[in-house]
Amino acid sequence: MVDKKVRFICGGCSLLCNDVEFNIENNKITDTFNCCGRADINYKNTDTPNRIKTPFIKKNGSLEPANLDDALKKSAEILLNAKNPIIYGFTNSGCEEMFEGVILAKKLNAYIDTQQSVCLGIFNKKRKEYKLKMMKLEKVKDYVDLIVFWGSNVSDLHLRLASKYVVFPRSGIIQSGKESRTVVCIDIRPTPTEKISDISYYVEPQKDKELLKALIKLHDGERLTDEKIAGLPLKSVKDFYELLNGSKHKIIFIGPGFTAGGDEFESLDLIAQLAKKMGIILMPTTSDANTFGCDFIMRSMTRYPFAVSFKDNKTSFNDNEFSLAKLLKENSIDAALIVNADPMSRLPFRLVKKMAKIPMVVIDHHKTLTSDLAQVILPMSMPGVECSRTFIRLDGVITIIDKVLEPPKGVLTGSDIINKINKLIDK
Amino acid sequence: MSKKPSVMEAYKLLPKTNCKKCGEPNCMGFAIKLVGAKVKLDKCTPLFEEPKYAANLKKLQELFPDEEVEGEGGILLDPDKCTGCGNCLVACPPNARLCDECKVGDGPHKEFTDLVFKIKNGKAEVINQQKCRRFEPPILACRVCETYCFGDAIRIVGFVKGE
Numbered sequence: 001m002v003d004k005k006v007r008f009i010c011g012g013c014s015l016l017c018n019d020v021e022f023n024i025e026n027n028k029i030t031d032t033f034n035c036c037g038r039a040d041i042n043y044k045n046t047d048t049p050n051r052i053k054t055p056f057i058k059k060n061g062s063l064e065p066a067n068l069d070d071a072l073k074k075s076a077e078i079l080l081n082a083k084n085p086i087i088y089g090f091t092n093s094g095c096e097e098m099f100e101g102v103i104l105a106k107k108l109n110a111y112i113d114t115q116q117s118v119c120l121g122i123f124n125k126k127r128k129e130y131k132l133k134m135m136k137l138e139k140v141k142d143y144v145d146l147i148v149f150w151g152s153n154v155s156d157l158h159l160r161l162a163s164k165y166v167v168f169p170r171s172g173i174i175q176s177g178k179e180s181r182t183v184v185c186i187d188i189r190p191t192p193t194e195k196i197s198d199i200s201y202y203v204e205p206q207k208d209k210e211l212l213k214a215l216i217k218l219h220d221g222e223r224l225t226d227e228k229i230a231g232l233p234l235k236s237v238k239d240f241y242e243l244l245n246g247s248k249h250k251i252i253f254i255g256p257g258f259t260a261g262g263d264e265f266e267s268l269d270l271i272a273q274l275a276k277k278m279g280i281i282l283m284p285t286t287s288d289a290n291t292f293g294c295d296f297i298m299r300s301m302t303r304y305p306f307a308v309s310f311k312d313n314k315t316s317f318n319d320n321e322f323s324l325a326k327l328l329k330e331n332s333i334d335a336a337l338i339v340n341a342d343p344m345s346r347l348p349f350r351l352v353k354k355m356a357k358i359p360m361v362v363i364d365h366h367k368t369l370t371s372d373l374a375q376v377i378l379p380m381s382m383p384g385v386e387c388s389r390t391f392i393r394l395d396g397v398i399t400i401i402d403k404v405l406e407p408p409k410g411v412l413t414g415s416d417i418i419n420k421i422n423k424l425i426d427k
Numbered sequence: 428m429s430k431k432p433s434v435m436e437a438y439k440l441l442p443k444t445n446c447k448k449c450g451e452p453n454c455m456g457f458a459i460k461l462v463g464a465k466v467k468l469d470k471c472t473p474l475f476e477e478p479k480y481a482a483n484l485k486k487l488q489e490l491f492p493d494e495e496v497e498g499e500g501g502i503l504l505d506p507d508k509c510t511g512c513g514n515c516l517v518a519c520p521p522n523a524r525l526c527d528e529c530k531v532g533d534g535p536h537k538e539f540t541d542l543v544f545k546i547k548n549g550k551a552e553v554i555n556q557q558k559c560r561r562f563e564p565p566i567l568a569c570r571v572c573e574t575y576c577f578g579d580a581i582r583i584v585g586f587v588k589g590e
């Protein structure tokens with residue numbers, strides 16, 4: 001039994017809720033308290049048939065159990081024999097895995113890319129460029145009275161964002177919770193997030209830029225002549241501007257819907273301009289738990305956030321060329337090390353077909369579409385559940401998550417496995 | 428995810444004869460009350476008596492299942508729809524009054540039970556309905572949890588004075 005007062009941190013999404021409690025029996029979690037449904041599934045999933053507990057090597061077309069040393073050797077072989085390997089994944093693991101991954105990529109002169117949903121890298125660049133402020137979620141809870149969810153369906157992404165931090169809590173100067181805050185939802189269609197929003201605006205797909213430009217114009221005192229902006233009547237846009245202007249502490253959560261399809265670079269530039277002019281706090285929301293940690297490690301070790309190439313002993317960044325999707329499209333990779341990610345379920349079908357032809361080494365804790373097609377599977381312990389890991393919350397707070405359970409016998413952490421491959425390559 | 432049926436959905440399936448047998452001025456009035464869970468379907472007698480409505484009746488019964496309602500009603504929580512978002516936990520005024528942690532958005536410690544809602548195993552549970560503002564005097568027509576539930580999992584049945 002866990003001590004009554006012990007609270008754990010959940011690593012289910014980048015919100016990293018710090019109030020989770022458990023009942024534990026025989027190294028299994030029997031009951032969870034306070035965490036959302038998504039996290040509950042994660043915690044109870046440690047011992048299902050899908051769990052990878054031993055290494056596998058593909059022999060004659062089928063994956064067969066193997067011992068760890070052979071599997072590691074085979075992995076090192078695959079990576080050494082490749083001319084242009086890529087190391088990919090990481091965003092659901094700890095910073096430790098990312099760290100080892102970058103070291104290995106450097107040694108192999110490989111490509112390295114992470115599984116990002118919002119272009120956090122571009123956002124961070126813009127944030128520096130415009131010197132935008134960050135705000136801790138605890139402070140958002142205490143002060144912010146205008147919350148905008150822009151293309152960010154929190155009822156799916158960060159289930160507890162509204163209840164734990166930004167909408168409902170009564171704290172600081174916000175003494176009546178939801179009643180003292182205004183919630184605005186901007187999306188292309190209705191989402192369940194609307195249930196908590198006071199006002200919803202439906203913009204036409206990929207027209208976010210127009211709305212942003214209009215808001216900037218309004219702020220600069222220019223007159224708007226168009227009757228409709230991004231599918232919204234002029235009056236709504238003016239109302240929205242007044243709302244933004246009238247509130248002292250305001251925040252915009254940018255979600256995948258904001259950057260989807262359109263020109264991310266320009267949209268993010270515009271929203272950063274608006275934020276600078278009007279003193280708005282911007283916060284990107286991404287689905288994977290440690291996107292922010294990976295971004296941080298990548299930037300501090302390579303200077304670039306993702307899509308980095310170590311070819312020819314040079315470190316170079318090009319999100320147009322070195323991202324997994326682009327590399328696959330150009331047929332420029334011939335082996336892959338996938339760490340705790342499932343690109344096969346996210347990539348478009350034509351790229352999946354290409355990826356399936358490449359020899360893959362997969363390090364993961366559960367079977368995925370990707371692991372089914374791998375040459376070698378190496379089991380890892382679940383980050384933040386079976387090994388203690390460093391994650392970074394969506395507002396940049398560095399958080400260390402303690403382990404709750406013991407990993408299955410003989411299963412190492414992801415970072416240890418990458419490290420072992422690294423040592424074998426030295427030999 | 429199935430949503431709470433709309434008034435129009437309900438209205439379309441009713442006889443639309445405005446016969447007043449249910450005690451409402453017209454079928455639309457009945458539909459509104461039906462969606463608000465303020466009347467039961469069996470008040471509309473023609474639906475059950477005339478065979479031509481049989482198909483519609485079946486659909487209506489699926490949309491408005493005949494729940495067991497305790498006393499004046501209660502908070503019905505559908506665990507299959509609940510996502511564990513915690514909106515009810517934090518938004519519910521008595522919950523915030525009874526538990527300092529809920530007030531600021533955190534979950535209560537697991538042995539704390541003097542509450543309306545609690546989140547266990549990723550789902551909300553109604554622990555003590557008697558603490559709800561609809562039950563504890565002075566009785567108030569609160570529907571906060573139902574309004575903000577992300578999963579449409581909460582349905583308040585029965586009605587209190589002033590509704």
Ligand code: SF4
Nearest residue numbers: 010012013016017036
């Ligand atoms: S919202 Fe995210 S961090 Fe919080 S309990 Fe759910 S999965 Fe875990």
Ligand code: SF4
Nearest residue numbers: 519559560569571572
């Ligand atoms: S109706 Fe109001 S008081 Fe009752 S449980 Fe829901 S939020 Fe709480």
Ligand code: SF4
Nearest residue numbers: 509510513515576578
């Ligand atoms: S608000 Fe609805 S979905 Fe969220 S925890 Fe409560 S019952 Fe479940």
